Amino acid sequence: MTDVKKIAVLGGDGIGPEVVGEAIKVMKKTEELFGLKFEFEHGLFGGIAIDEKGTPLPQETLDICQRADAVLLGAVGGPKWDNNSKELRPETGLLGIRKALGLFSNIRPATVFDCLMDASTLKPEVLEGTDLIVVRELTGGIYFGEKFRRDGEHGQEAVDTCVYNVSEVERIVRQAFEIAQKRSKRLASVDKANVLETSRLWREVVNRIAPEYPDVELEHVLVDNCAMQLLRRPSSFDVIVTENMFGDILSDEAAMLTGSIGMLSSASLGEGSFGLYEPVHGSAPDIAGQGISNPIATILSVALMYRLTFGYEEAAQAIENAVKSVLDAGHRTGDIAVDKSKALGTEAMGERIVAALSK
Numbered sequence: 001m002t003d004v005k006k007i008a009v010l011g012g013d014g015i016g017p018e019v020v021g022e023a024i025k026v027m028k029k030t031e032e033l034f035g036l037k038f039e040f041e042h043g044l045f046g047g048i049a050i051d052e053k054g055t056p057l058p059q060e061t062l063d064i065c066q067r068a069d070a071v072l073l074g075a076v077g078g079p080k081w082d083n084n085s086k087e088l089r090p091e092t093g094l095l096g097i098r099k100a101l102g103l104f105s106n107i108r109p110a111t112v113f114d115c116l117m118d119a120s121t122l123k124p125e126v127l128e129g130t131d132l133i134v135v136r137e138l139t140g141g142i143y144f145g146e147k148f149r150r151d152g153e154h155g156q157e158a159v160d161t162c163v164y165n166v167s168e169v170e171r172i173v174r175q176a177f178e179i180a181q182k183r184s185k186r187l188a189s190v191d192k193a194n195v196l197e198t199s200r201l202w203r204e205v206v207n208r209i210a211p212e213y214p215d216v217e218l219e220h221v222l223v224d225n226c227a228m229q230l231l232r233r234p235s236s237f238d239v240i241v242t243e244n245m246f247g248d249i250l251s252d253e254a255a256m257l258t259g260s261i262g263m264l265s266s267a268s269l270g271e272g273s274f275g276l277y278e279p280v281h282g283s284a285p286d287i288a289g290q291g292i293s294n295p296i297a298t299i300l301s302v303a304l305m306y307r308l309t310f311g312y313e314e315a316a317q318a319i320e321n322a323v324k325s326v327l328d329a330g331h332r333t334g335d336i337a338v339d340k341s342k343a344l345g346t347e348a349m350g351e352r353i354v355a356a357l358s359k
């Protein structure tokens with residue numbers, strides 16, 4: 001009998017539900033082609049959950065995720081909730097779900113498709129061969145530290161604290177070394193150890209662990225330099241491991257190597273095979289509701305889910321091949337189109353990828 005996998009689906013806000021809708025169509029087609037079986041359970045999350053339930057992460061949504069084998073997430077946020085208090089912000093729900101599910105590792109691959117080199121602002125000779133992964137620590141650092149306001153000498157002050165402990169750094173760094181071992185054995189650890197105490201600790205831990213992986217070539221790169229080198233020599237990076245905020249910023253930058261943030265998928269993992277899969281982009285309020293968002297990041301996140309949580313390697317590759325063949329055939333959404341007048345909408349792109357899927 002087919003093993004039924006439970007998928008928690010959190011569309012969220014803005015373009016979230018539309019890109020997730022296309023990803024589900026892809027999953028349904030792979031059920032037919034590969035004999036897979038999924039049971040989808042939808043939950044309210046983010047701004048829509050604030051509106052309907054008074055909190056960005058209702059307990060019933062967390063329950064749906066906890067009884068699922070994997071979570072498929074769209075995106076949260078939007079101007080409607082921007083001035084809300086911290087507890088009533090969609091982004092607080094996003095941080096909360098990552099913490100509650102123990103998802104400390106965020107894997108963000110940035111692969112340059114040859115046919116999309118014209119969509120990037122970088123020259124093809126710089127982009128050539130770029131295929132890197134940002135491994136971002138996801139449940140520590142400044143996003144999770146204590147934050148408060150206080151009265152200071154010159155009026156109100158705001159404080160955000162950045163905390164990392166040794167075990168938080170160890171577990172993400174080990175995972176990055178292991179990923180590097182399976183790829184081209186190069187790891188760049190990115191920090192700001194010339195200034196930040198958390199980065200000094202980060203670097204100490206990396207240096208202590210490195211001898212356990214003698215086959216991996218390690219370089220330490222300061223984050224400001226890394227931001228520059230990503231544009232200067234992107235193909236020299238293989239795996240980049242870094243703390244939460246640096247990884248958030250560098251992965252959006254890396255998205256532009258691929259042509260658009262609409263291309264970047266992600267997997268958030270903990271100790272086991274359970275994972276949360278979401279595009280790197282946000283809810284894109286500027287284009288929400290127009291049916292023009294690029295669903296590829298979310299569809300490629302499903303390929304990561306198949307590979308990393310379920311071990312469905314053949315179906316994962318089929319999704320990646322379908323995306324490649326649709327792009328090779330010249331189909332583009334507006335964000336990656338050179339000729340915007342020929343751009344496809346979200347559903348049309350999703351349909352073409354579904355049609356291109358084969359065993």
Ligand SMILES: NC(=O)C1=CN([C@@H]2O[C@H](COP(=O)(O)OP(=O)(O)OC[C@H]3O[C@@H](n4cnc5c(N)ncnc54)[C@H](O)[C@@H]3O)[C@@H](O)[C@H]2O)C=CC1
Nearest residue numbers: 075076077078261262281282283284285286287293294335
């Ligand atoms: N994981 C999540 O749920 C995330 C949520 N956010 C939230 O999303 C909201 C908007 O944030 P922004 O800074 O505007 O970042 P964003 O990633 O939503 O959008 C940045 C730019 O990229 C474009 N874009 C994003 N995804 C696209 C896609 N699939 N296809 C075509 N174009 C796409 C948008 O139109 C926009 O011009 C905020 O409330 C923010 O907090 C931001 C990042 C991640």
Ligand SMILES: CC(C)CC(=O)C(=O)O
Nearest residue numbers: 091092094095143248280
């Ligand atoms: C709430 C933010 C940390 C979301 C974000 O930008 C991300 O995870 O990439």
Ligand SMILES: [Mg+2]
Nearest residue numbers: 248249252280
């Ligand atoms: Mg981000």
